[in-house]
Amino acid sequence: KQSPVIAPSILSADFARLGEDTRKVLDAGAQWVHFDVMDNHYVPNLTIGPMVLKALRDYGIVEHIDVHLMVKPVDRIVPDFAKAGARSISFHPEATEHVDRTIQLIKDEGCEAGLVFNPATPLSWLDYVMDKIDMVLIMSVNPGFGGQKFIPTALDKIRHVRERIDASGRAIRLEVDGGVTPDNIGAIAAAGADTFVAGSAIFNAPDYADVIRRMHAAIGG
Numbered sequence: 001k002q003s004p005v006i007a008p009s010i011l012s013a014d015f016a017r018l019g020e021d022t023r024k025v026l027d028a029g030a031q032w033v034h035f036d037v038m039d040n041h042y043v044p045n046l047t048i049g050p051m052v053l054k055a056l057r058d059y060g061i062v063e064h065i066d067v068h069l070m071v072k073p074v075d076r077i078v079p080d081f082a083k084a085g086a087r088s089i090s091f092h093p094e095a096t097e098h099v100d101r102t103i104q105l106i107k108d109e110g111c112e113a114g115l116v117f118n119p120a121t122p123l124s125w126l127d128y129v130m131d132k133i134d135m136v137l138i139m140s141v142n143p144g145f146g147g148q149k150f151i152p153t154a155l156d157k158i159r160h161v162r163e164r165i166d167a168s169g170r171a172i173r174l175e176v177d178g179g180v181t182p183d184n185i186g187a188i189a190a191a192g193a194d195t196f197v198a199g200s201a202i203f204n205a206p207d208y209a210d211v212i213r214r215m216h217a218a219i220g221g
């Protein structure tokens with residue numbers, strides 16, 4: 001298992017004060033910034049793109065920005081995010097024509113590559129890419145919106161991914177996204193996750209540092 005990382009999803013941040021709010025959540029103890037990209041095509045919502053990522057870099061956010069692409073097609077937009085300053089880029093395998101090619105493209109652009117699994121997407125997409133990917137992202141809600149409830153069957157899926165990562169012997173991160181709270185994060189970590197995305201649980205709280213502290217305490221990190 002990799003060292004635990006809390007990655008607040010800025011989907012739930014104050015978009016009118018995005019730089020400030022992002023700085024605030026990092027200063028409150030978060031390690032990464034989770035950057036949700038939605039295209040009103042692959043998912044029924046529209047969010048932010050490479051220009052906003054670049055603006056955060058220019059504002060002085062130097063930490064790991066973790067891009068979660070919920071877009072179709074994928075390849076065309078990858079270089080733009082890499083140039084804007086993404087550190088990791090994850091995509092949904094069913095949203096691209098050639099999964100191996102997209103992984104290679106992300107790596108050639110100098111980023112870490114992640115594969116994202118919706119609640120009903122089978123793990124067989126991992127079969128021939130375990131030697132290449134840097135991260136597996138398990139969705140514990142259907143993608144498109146923040147503030148949804150954690151789907152409990154995700155825990156079993158996380159356990160299966162943990163086994164596959166351990167068997168691979170590679171340093172692959174296991175990230176979980178959707179409905180993560182201080183109350184369920186302990187069980188999610190126990191199932192094998194090491195990287196935790198949380199949007200509404202952090203940004204809707206009055207005290208970011210307090211929520212993040214409680215999350216770290218629950219995962220023993």
Ligand code: DX5
Nearest residue numbers: 143144146147178179199200
């Ligand atoms: C959902 C996004 C998530 C979402 C998480 O499509 O990928 O990152 O913002 O938000 P919460 O933590 O509120 O479920």
Ligand code: ZN
Nearest residue numbers: 009036068177
């Ligand atoms: Zn996400």
